[in-house]
Amino acid sequence: MKASSLYGRFGSGKAVLRVEDESLLTGRGSFADDVNAPGQAYVLFLRSTYPHARIVSIDTSAAAQMPGVIATVTGHELAKAGVKPLPTSADFRRADGSATAAPPRYAMAVDTVRFVGEAVAAVVAESRAQARDALEAIQVEYEPLSIVIDPLAAVSPGSPLVWPAATNNVAAEIRHGDVAAATKAFDSAAHVVALDLVNQRLAPCPIEPRAVLASYDAKDDRFTLRVSSQTPTGLRDTLCDMLGVGHDKVRVLVGDVGGGFGMKTGLYPEDAVLAHCARKVGRPLKWSAERIDELLAASHGRDVTSKAELALDASGRVQALRVSSLANLGAYATPAGVVIQLLIGPWVSTSIYDIPLIDIRIRGVLTHTSPTGAYRGAGRPEAIYLIERLMDAAARKLKLDPAELRRRNMIRPAQMPYRNPMDKTYDSGNFESVLDQAMKLADWTGFEGRQAESSRRGRLRGRGMAAFLEWTGADVFEEQVTVTVSADGYVELFSATQAMGQGLATTYAQLAVDVFDVPLEKIRIVQGDTDRGTGFGSAGSRSLFVGGSAIRVASERTVKHAQDLAATALEAAASDIEYAAGTFTVAGTDRRIGLFELARREPQHEIRLVSVSSVAGPTWPNGCHICEAEIDPDTGHVAIVSYASVNDVGRVVNPLIVIGQLDGGAVQGIGQALCENFVYDAETGQALTGSFMDYALPRSSIVADFRTTMDESTPCLNNAMGVKGVGELGTIGATPAVVNAVLDALARAGVGKPLDTLQMPLTSERVWRALHASPEAQQRAAD
Numbered sequence: 001m002k003a004s005s006l007y008g009r010f011g012s013g014k015a016v017l018r019v020e021d022e023s024l025l026t027g028r029g030s031f032a033d034d035v036n037a038p039g040q041a042y043v044l045f046l047r048s049t050y051p052h053a054r055i056v057s058i059d060t061s062a063a064a065q066m067p068g069v070i071a072t073v074t075g076h077e078l079a080k081a082g083v084k085p086l087p088t089s090a091d092f093r094r095a096d097g098s099a100t101a102a103p104p105r106y107a108m109a110v111d112t113v114r115f116v117g118e119a120v121a122a123v124v125a126e127s128r129a130q131a132r133d134a135l136e137a138i139q140v141e142y143e144p145l146s147i148v149i150d151p152l153a154a155v156s157p158g159s160p161l162v163w164p165a166a167t168n169n170v171a172a173e174i175r176h177g178d179v180a181a182a183t184k185a186f187d188s189a190a191h192v193v194a195l196d197l198v199n200q201r202l203a204p205c206p207i208e209p210r211a212v213l214a215s216y217d218a219k220d221d222r223f224t225l226r227v228s229s230q231t232p233t234g235l236r237d238t239l240c241d242m243l244g245v246g247h248d249k250v251r252v253l254v255g256d257v258g259g260g261f262g263m264k265t266g267l268y269p270e271d272a273v274l275a276h277c278a279r280k281v282g283r284p285l286k287w288s289a290e291r292i293d294e295l296l297a298a299s300h301g302r303d304v305t306s307k308a309e310l311a312l313d314a315s316g317r318v319q320a321l322r323v324s325s326l327a328n329l330g331a332y333a334t335p336a337g338v339v340i341q342l343l344i345g346p347w348v349s350t351s352i353y354d355i356p357l358i359d360i361r362i363r364g365v366l367t368h369t370s371p372t373g374a375y376r377g378a379g380r381p382e383a384i385y386l387i388e389r390l391m392d393a394a395a396r397k398l399k400l401d402p403a404e405l406r407r408r409n410m411i412r413p414a415q416m417p418y419r420n421p422m423d424k425t426y427d428s429g430n431f432e433s434v435l436d437q438a439m440k441l442a443d444w445t446g447f448e449g450r451q452a453e454s455s456r457r458g459r460l461r462g463r464g465m466a467a468f469l470e471w472t473g474a475d476v477f478e479e480q481v482t483v484t485v486s487a488d489g490y491v492e493l494f495s496a497t498q499a500m501g502q503g504l505a506t507t508y509a510q511l512a513v514d515v516f517d518v519p520l521e522k523i524r525i526v527q528g529d530t531d532r533g534t535g536f537g538s539a540g541s542r543s544l545f546v547g548g549s550a551i552r553v554a555s556e557r558t559v560k561h562a563q564d565l566a567a568t569a570l571e572a573a574a575s576d577i578e579y580a581a582g583t584f585t586v587a588g589t590d591r592r593i594g595l596f597e598l599a600r601r602e603p604q605h606e607i608r609l610v611s612v613s614s615v616a617g618p619t620w621p622n623g624c625h626i627c628e629a630e631i632d633p634d635t636g637h638v639a640i641v642s643y644a645s646v647n648d649v650g651r652v653v654n655p656l657i658v659i660g661q662l663d664g665g666a667v668q669g670i671g672q673a674l675c676e677n678f679v680y681d682a683e684t685g686q687a688l689t690g691s692f693m694d695y696a697l698p699r700s701s702i703v704a705d706f707r708t709t710m711d712e713s714t715p716c717l718n719n720a721m722g723v724k725g726v727g728e729l730g731t732i733g734a735t736p737a738v739v740n741a742v743l744d745a746l747a748r749a750g751v752g753k754p755l756d757t758l759q760m761p762l763t764s765e766r767v768w769r770a771l772h773a774s775p776e777a778q779q780r781a782a783d
Contacts, residue, residue, distance in 0.1 A: 010509075010510060010513045010519065010520040011510050011511075011513045011514040012510045012511055012513075012514050012651075012653040012654070012721075013651075013652065013653065013654075013655075014510065014654065014655075015654060015655045015656045016506060016510055016520065016654055016656070017506075017656070018503050018505075018506045018656075018657065019505055019506045019509060019520070020499070020503065020505050020506060024256065029255075029256040030255040030256055031208055031211070031228065031255060031256045031257070031258055032208075032210070032211035032212070032213065032226055032227055032228040032254075032255065032257075033208075033209075033211040033288045034255070035213055035226050035255065036213070036286070037213060037215055037284035037286075038284075039283055039284060040213070040283065040284040040285065040286050041070055041124055041125060041126055041281065041283050041284070041285055041286070042124070042125055042126070042127060042128045042130075042131050042285070042286055042287070043122055043123065043124050043131065043270075043273070043274055043277060043285050043286065043287040044122065044123055044125075044128065044131040044132055044135055044287070045108075045119040045121070045122050045135075045270065045273075045287075045293070046119065046120055046121040046122070046123070046135045046138050046140070047116075047117045047118060047119055047120065047293075047296065047297065048109065048113035048115070048116060048117065048118045048119075048120050048142075049116060050113055050116065050142050050144055050685070051113075051114070051115055051116050051147045051149070051368040051369075051680075051684070051685025051686070052112075052113065052114055052115075052144070052145040052146065052147045052160070052162075052368045052685065053112070053113050053142035053143055053144045053145055054111065054112055054142065054143040054145060055109060055110075055111055055112065055113065055120065055140065055141075055142060056141040056142065056143050057139075057140070057141045058074050058076075058120065058121055058138065058139070058140050058141075059138065059139040059140075060072035060074065060121060060123075060138050062137040062138075062139070063123060063134040063135070063137040063138045064134075066125075066130065066133060066134045066137055067130055067133075068125045068126035068127055068130030068131075068134075069123060069124070069125045069130060069131070069134045070124040070125060070126065070281050070283070071123075071124040071277065071280060071281050072121060072122070072123050072124070072134070072138070073108075073121065073122050073124070073273065073276070073277060073280070074108060074120065074121045075106050075107070075108035075109045075110040075111075075119075075120065075121075076110055076111075078106065078107055078108060078110075078272075078273070078276060079106060079110055081276065081280075082243075082244055083106075083107055083242055083243065083272060083276050084241065084242045084243075084244070085104040085105050085106050085107075085242075086105045086106070086107065086238070086242065086267065086269065086272070086332075086334075087238060087241070087334075087335055088100070088102050088104065088105060088332060088333050088334065088335065089102065089171070089172065089333045089334065089335045089337070089338035089339065089364075090335075091335070091338070091339065092172035092173075092174060092338055092339075092342055092364070093172060093173070093174075094170060094171075094172060094173055095170070095173045100171055100172040100333055100338065100364075101163060101165040101166035101167075101170075101171050101172075102163055102166060102171045102329075102332060102333035102366060103162065103163040103331070103332060103366075105269075105331075105332040105334075105371075106269075107119075107242070107269040107270075107272040107273050107276075108120055108121065108122065108269065108273060112145075113142070114162060114331035114332070114368055115330065115331045115368050115369050115370050115371075115685070116296060116680075116685055116686055116687055117293075117296030117297040117370060117687070118297065118331070119269060119270070119273070119297070120140060121135075121138050121140070122273055122277065123135055123138075124277050124281055124283075124285060145160070146160035147160060147368040147685045148160050148162070148169065148367055148368060149367055149368060149369060149680045149681075149682050149685055150367070150682060151169075151303075151305055151326040151327070151328040151365040151367060152305060152326065153682075154168075154169040154326075154328075154365050154366065154367050155168045155169055155170060155326060155363065155365060156168075162331055162366035162367065162368060163366060166366050169365050169366045169367065170363045170364065170365060170366075171329055171333040171338070171364045171365065171366050172333065172338055172342060172363075172364040173342075173361070173362070173363045173364065174342045174343070174361075174362055175359075175360065175361045175362075176346050176349075176358060176359075176360040176361075176421075176422060177357065177358035177359045177360055177421055178357055178358075178359065179359050181320075181357050182311075182320040182321075182322055182357045182358060182359035183359070185311045185319040185320035185357050186309065186311040186319075186320055186322060188319075189311035189312060189313065189319055189320075190312060190313050190314040191311075191312040191313075191314075191316075191394065191397060191398060192309060192310070192311055192312070193309065193310050193312070193390055193393045193394045193397055194307065194308070194309040194310075195307075195308050195309075195386075195389055195390060195393055195756055196305075196306070196307050196756075196757070197305075197306050197307075197308055197385065197386055197389055197759070198304070198305050198306070198759045198760065199302040199303065199304045199305075199306075199381070199382040199385055199672075199760070200302060200303065200672070200676075200677045200678070200759070200760055200761065201300050201301070201302055201303035201328065201369075201372070201677070201678040201679075202300060202301045202302050202303075202375055202671075202672060202676050202677075202678060203294070203295050203298075203300055203301075203676075203678045203689075203695055204261040204262060204263035204298070204299075204300075204301060204375050204376070205261075205294070205295075205695075205697060206258055206259030206260060206261055206263060206264065206500075207258045207259050208228055208257065208258025208259055209228075209288065209289040209290065209291060209293070209294050210227070210228050210264065210268065210270070210288075210289045210293075210294065210298065211226075211227070211228055211286070211287065211288040211289065212225060212226070212227050212270055212271050212274045212286065212287050213225070213226040213227075213274075213284060213285070213286045214226075214271075214274035214275045214277075214278040214284065214285050214286075215278055215283075215284040215285075216275070216278040216279040216282070218279075218282065221245075221249060222248075222249050222250070222251065223239070223243075223245075223249060223250045223251070223275050223278070223279070224250075224251045224252075224253065225239070225250070225251070225252050225253070225271060225274070225275060226253045226254075226255070227252060227253075227254060227271060228254065228257050228258070228260075228264055229252070229254050229257070229260075229264050229265075229498065229537075230257070230260040230262075230264045230265045230498050230500055230537050230538045230539055231264075231265045231266060231498065231536065231537030231538070231539060232252040232253075232254050232496070232498060232528060232529075232530050232534075232537060233252070233496055233530055233534040233535055233536065233537060234265070234266055234267070234536070234537060235252055235266060235267045235271065236250045236251075236252045236530045236534075238266065238267040239252075239267055239271060239272060239275060242267075242272050243272070243275065243276065250275075250530070251529070251530055251531050252529075252530045253528060253529055253530075254498060254527070254528030254529075255528060256499075257498065257499065257500035257501065258500075258501065259500060259501050260498075260500035260501075260538070261375060261376045261668070262301065262336075262373065262374030262375045262376055262378055262539065263298055263299055263301075263373070263374070263375065264500070265336065265373070265374050265537070265539050266334075266336065266373075268298070269297075270287055270289075274286075274287055291691065291692065292690055292691060295678075295687065295689070295690050295691065295695060296370065296687055296690055297370060298370070299334070299336075299337070299370065299371055299372060299373035299374070299375075300330070300369075300370050300371075300372050300373070300375070300678055301372060301373070301374065301375020301376075301378075302372070302375060302381070302382060302672070303327070303328035303330075303369075303372055304325050304326070304327045304328070304341060304345075304382045305325065305326045305328075306323055306324065306325040306326075306382075306386055307323070307324045307325075308321075308322070308323045308386040308387075308389070308390055309321070309322040309323070309390075310322075310390045310391075310393075310394055312394055312398070315408065316394070316398050316400055316404075316405050316408050316409070317408060317409060318353060318354075318355045318394075318409050319355075319356070319357065320355070320356070320357035320358065320359070321349060321350060321355050321357070321358045321359075321360070321387070321390075322358070322359045322360070323349065323358075323359075323360045323361070323362075323386060324360075324361045324362075325341070325360075325361070325362045325363070326362075326363050326365050327341035327342065327362055327363065327364050327365060327372075328365055328367055328369065328372060329341075329364045329365060329366055329367075329371065329372055330366070330367060330369045330370050330371035330372050331366060331367065331368055331369060331370070331371060332366075332371045333364060333366065333371075334371045334372070334373050336373040336374045336378075337364075337371055337372040337373045338364050340373070340374060340378045340379040341362060341364060341372075341379055341382070342362050342364055343379075344378060344379035344380065344471070345362075345379030345380060345382050345383040346358075346360050346362070346379075346383065346422055347379075347380075347383075347420075347422050347424050347471050348379075348380050348383050348384060348424075348468075348469060348470055348471050349383045349386070349387065349421075349422065350387065350420050350421055350422075351383075351384060351387050351388075351467075351468050351469055352410055352411055352429065352431040352467055352468060352469050352622060353387070353406075353409040353410060353411065354409060354410065354411045354412075354415070354418075355409070355420075355421065356421070357421065358421040358422070368685050369680055369685075374539065376665065376668055376727075376728050376731045377470070377669075377728045377731045377732045378539075378540065378728070380470045380471065380728065380732050381669065381672070381728075381731055381732045381735055384466065384468045384470070384732050384733070384735075384736060385735055385736045385739075387468075388465075388466045388467075388468060388736035388737075388740065389736060389739065389740070391405060391406055391409075392464070392465075392740045392743065392744070393755075393756070396747060396755075402464075402465050402740070403435065403439060403444065403465060406435065406465070406467050407432060407435060410431045410432050410435070410467075411426070411429065411431060412432070413429070413430050416428055416429065424471065424618075425617070426469070426620045427617065427619075427620065427716060427717040427718050428620070428714045428715065428716060428717050429469065429620060429622055429648065429714055430648070430711075430713065430714045431467065431469075431622060431624075433711070433713070433714075434467070434622060434623060434624045434646050434647075434648050434711055435467050435624045437624070437646040437709070437711060438465075438467075438623075438624035438625070438626050438644060438645065438646040439624075439626070441626075441644040441645075441646060441707055441709060442463075442626035442628070442642065442644035442707075444463075444626065447461075447463050447628070450628065451748070454630050454641075458632075458633070458634075459630040459631065459632060459633075460630065460631040460633055460745040460746070460748065460749045461628060461629070461630050461631075461641075461745055461748075462628070462629055462631075462740075462741045462742060462743065462744030462745025462746070462747070462748060463626065463627065463628045463629075463740075463741050463744055464626070464627045464628075464629070464736070464737045464738060464739065464740025464741030464742070464743070464744055465624065465625070465626050465627075465737060465740060466623075466624070466625045466733045466734075466735075466736040466737040466740065467622075467623075467624045468622060468623065468624075468625075468732060468733055468736075469620050469621065469622035469623075470541075470620070470621055470622070470725075470728060470729055470732050471618050471619075471620060472540055472541035472542060472545065472618055472619045472620075472621065472724065472725025472728070473540055473541070473542045473545070473546060473615075473617070473618035473619065473725065474536060474539050474540030474542050475540075475618070476536040476542065476546070477546055477614045477615045477616070477617065477618075478535075478546070478550075478612065478613070478614040479495065479496065479497065479535050479536070479546050479547050479549075479550035479612070479613065479614075480495075480496065480533055480534070480535055480550070480610065480611065480612045481493055481494065481495050481533075481547075481550045481551055481553075481554035481610075481611050481613075482494040482532065482533055482554075482608070482609070482610050482611075483554050483555065483557075483558040483607075483608070483609045483610075483611065484606050484607070484608050485558065485562065485595060485596065485598075485599045485606060485607040485608075486596070486599055486605070486606045487596060487599045487600035487605040487606060488596075489522060489596045490522055490523075490524050491512060491516055491518065491522060491523050491524065491555075491558075491595075492524040492525075492526055493508065493512060493523070493524070493525055493526070493551055493554065493555070494526045494527070494529075494532050494533050495508065495525070495526075495527055495533070495535070495547050495550065495551060496527070496530075496533045496534050496535030496536070496537060497527065497535065497536075497537060497538045497542075497543045497546075497547035498527055498528060498537050498538040498543075499527055499528075499538075500538065502538075502543065502657070502661060502727055503654065503657040503660070504525065504527070504538075504543055504544075504547070505525040506654060506657060507544060507548060507653050507654050507657060508523075508525045508547070508548060508551045509523040509525055510653055510654060511548055511551045511552050511555070511653065511721075512525075512551060512555050514552070514555075515552065515555035515556050515558075515559055516555060516558075516559065516582065516595070517579070517580060517581050517582060518581070518582040518595070522582075535547075540725070540728075541619075541621075541725025541726060541727040541728050541729075542725060543727070544653065544723050544725065544726070545615060545619050545650075545716065545718075545719050545721070545723045545724060545725055546614075546615055546719075548653065548721065548723065549613065549615050549719045549720065549721055549723075550611065550612075550613050552720070552721060553611060553613040553720075554609065554611035554613070557609055557611050558607065558609045558611075559579060561607065561609055562579075562584070562595055562598055562607055563577050563579060563584060565598050565601075565602075565607070566584035566593055566598055569593050569598065569601065570584070570586050570591050570592075570593060572586045572591070582594055582595045582596070583595065584598070615718050615719040616717075616718040616719065617718040618718065619650065619716045619718060619719070619723070619724035619725050620716075620724065621647070621648060621649045621650065621724040621725055621726060621729050622647075622648045622729075623645055623646060623647040623648060623729055623733050624645065624646050624733075625643070625644070625645040625666070625730075625733035625734060625737040626642075626643075626644045626645070626737060627640060627642070627643050627644075627734075627737040627738045627740070627741040628640070628641050628642040628643075628741055629641065629738065629741040629742050629745060630745070631742065631745050631746070631749075631767060631771075633749070633768075633771055635764055635768060636763075636764040636765060636766070636767035636768025636769070636770075636771065637764045637767075638674055638742055638762055638764070638767060639704070640670065640702060640703045640704060640738065640741075641704050641705065642704070642705045642707075643666065643703050643705060643706050643707070643734075643737075644707040644708075645662065645666070645707070645708050645709070645730070645733065646709050646710075646711055647662055647708070647709070647710050647711065647726070647729055647730075648710075648711045648712075648713075648714055648724070649662075649710055649712075649723070649724045649725070649726045649729065650712065650714070650715045650716040650721075650722050650723045650724035651712055651715050651716075651721055651722040651723045652710055652712055652723075653721075653723065655710065658710060658726050659708050659710075661726050661727050661729075661730065662708050662710075662726065662729060662730040663706050663708055663730060664730065665727065665728060665729060665730025665731040665732075665734070666703075666706070666730035666731065666733070666734040667698050667700075667702065667703070667730075667734075668698070668730075668731045668734070669730060669731040669732065669733065669734025669735040669737075669738070670698055670702055670703065670734050670735070670738050671696075671697060671698035671702075672735045672760060672761065673734065673735045673738035673739050673742075673760055673761065673762060674698070674702070674738065674760075674761050674762050674763070675696040675697070675698060675761050675763065676695070676696060676697065676698070676761060677689065677695075677696075677760070677761050678695060696761075735760070738762075739760060739762060742762050742767065743755050743758065746758075746767070746770060746771065746774075749771065750774065751770055751771060751774040752774055752775070753774070754769075754770040754773055754774050755770075758770050
């Protein structure tokens with residue numbers, strides 16, 4: 001069997017324009033809020049204005065009598081009806097060996113509210129306006145309780161407790177590494193650098209807010225939910241557990257998704273409330289989040305406070321890494337929130353460096369804030385930020401070029417496969433080569449001239465580097481794909497992974513073209529229906545290397561199956577059948593039959609195959625990102641004047657899509673470095689950044705010059721295609737690269753101690769204060 005190159009220009013490795021874009025750009029996309037059902041009613045939620053309070057009473061009687069109101073519901077009523085709490089983390093322990101200690105999280109608060117924005121009641125009405133009016137008629141009597149917002153304050157003796165069993169507000173704790181050996185390495189080190197660092201709290205902010213359309217079929221005793229989700233199967237399974245029904249009783253449908261960024265993994269309280277109420281009132285129900293709902297009540301990301309230290313010998317070789325972190329879990333210990341910080345982040349803590357010893361202690365801390373969960377990178381940006389900040393701090397202390405210090409500590413290709421101190425094995429990587437390419441792309445040696453030119457214009461210029469890797473795959477390496485070759489001339493492939501703007505339909509179609517050798521427009525990629533197939537979904541940059549590999553394998557198995565059918569039809573041995581351009585031919589003859597003609601001969605007029613396949617393990621994409629930034633010393637404003645990156649993502653299926661993912665991810669990382677910060681008032685617990693008037697997002701003009709290249713010379717060895725995950729790589733590298741560039745500019749201007757205390761986001765005010773608070777810089781300016 002062989003394939004031609006007739007349609008090779010549409011296959012993998014080619015910059016094919018995205019097939020999704022025409023419908024999206026012409027307004028023909030189908031997002032969750034675009035879908036309506038006959039006879040639907042609307043749901044709105046009353047949210048707590050208190051960060052911590054006992055619910056004395058909730059009176060919905062007046063609301064229930066208002067025009068258009070169909071029903072009201074409270075947390076107590078849901079619990080009485082048998083709706084179970086959402087899952088919380090159960091995989092970790094506290095220091096004394098006891099299980100994770102955290103309050104149960106109900107779909108709506110029962111007895112106690114624990115953060116501003118937590119839902120306490122819901123109204124079902126004929127219209128949104130009527131539901132909104134009814135919300136104002138609900139009377140809730142609260143007894144305010146003491147609060148704690150900051151994780152450092154939360155673990156202090158005598159602080160208010162979020163949950164009585166979580167003494168000192170520590171829900172779970174873990175320690176990785178060899179404490180004694182690391183301590184010995186620090187005691188004997190020639191140099192030690194230590195930094196107190198904060199990865200601030202972020203709000204993911206996808207362009208499409210969440211929406212839910214829930215219906216219940218009493219005849220079949222079956223729920224259908226239309227949602228915006230990255231993981232339809234997981235959402236379904238959690239809902240079934242909460243409602244106490246079998247998995248066959250819930251169908252989840254997902255159409256177009258306007259961004260996920262980790263925020264749309266799993267079930268939210270609103271999903272369960274709508275399903276329950278749809279069954280209760282016997283009508284389809286719809287809820288569409290407003291932006292304030294998303295900022296207050298959707299999961300947040302990051303929020304980790306760390307003390308990080310490196311022990312180095314006299315030559316600059318790192319002997320040990322020591323980290324002590326407080327991870328702010330918010331009011332509830334969600335499974336994702338705990339595992340991301342206590343386990344996934346540490347997996348990449350030593351990054352691309354040959355660091356023999358670690359001592360990493362992480363405490364998951366409860367506070368009266370919205371729960372944290374996945375956000376693009378999920379633990380890896382936090383860990384990489386620590387090690388890359390330490391590398392630059394060590395380079396300054398040892399008076400070494402930051403690139404040289406990194407080079408001295410890099411894992412070499414000869415060490416592959418390499419097992420890091422967290423017992424994770426890197427299958428491939430040539431980190432020094434990526435570093436060299438990035439330095440050339442950024443013109444590292446020409447920096448002094450550019451700095452001088454900036455100085456002539458009255459600007460302070462600095463450069464920053466991040467050399468790093470990340471782990472991808474979510475540790476779920478199996479996917480199922482259903483292939484249907486139809487008589488009408490199309491090949492349809494269904495996958496339980498989920499597109500959310502990253503171009504999966506195009507990428508998957510290109511992989512299918514590689515095998516089926518038919519025009520791209522003959523390939524249909526279908527996702528988002530748990531009745532048609534289930535799987536983990538899309539998270540942890542797993543879609544291409546797990547889902548795409550499954551597409552490739554399923555396509556090959558289908559062609560092989562069709563080859564056997566063709567052999568029968570052509571009365572020849574299967575080994576004599578050749579395949580090219582959608583046609584099977586008996587070798588050396590003119591006897592042939594088309595793929596779609598074969599499908600027409602089948603009893604159902606189609607060839608259908610269900611394929612389950614897996615990859616051997618995770619991928620370890622890596623890169624080197626170099627940023628140059630200018631500071632206006634009069635205002636503290638930071639301008640990114642150059643951003644160059646080389647990225648090892650293994651084999652590239654579609655360069656346009658990969659570069660879009662890398663650059664888009666980098667902008668999100670830059671947002672953390674320079675402007676994004678979700679802030680609660682420490683005294684009142686109120687969100688001070690509850691709208692886009694106050695929560696600053698990066699603009700498209702934030703980078704003047706993006707230069708992005710990809711290195712395909714080191715393919716992944718854990719999947720047959722050699723691809724590596726790409727969706728989160730840019731975000732992980734950008735934050736430390738930008739921060740290091742700003743700090744370098746400040747250091748060159750003579751700023752001393754403030755370098756070690758300056759925290760993200762590096763707003764104009766913070767940078768200006770660092771410049772003007774430093775006696776060294778003031779003296780240098782006077783001179």
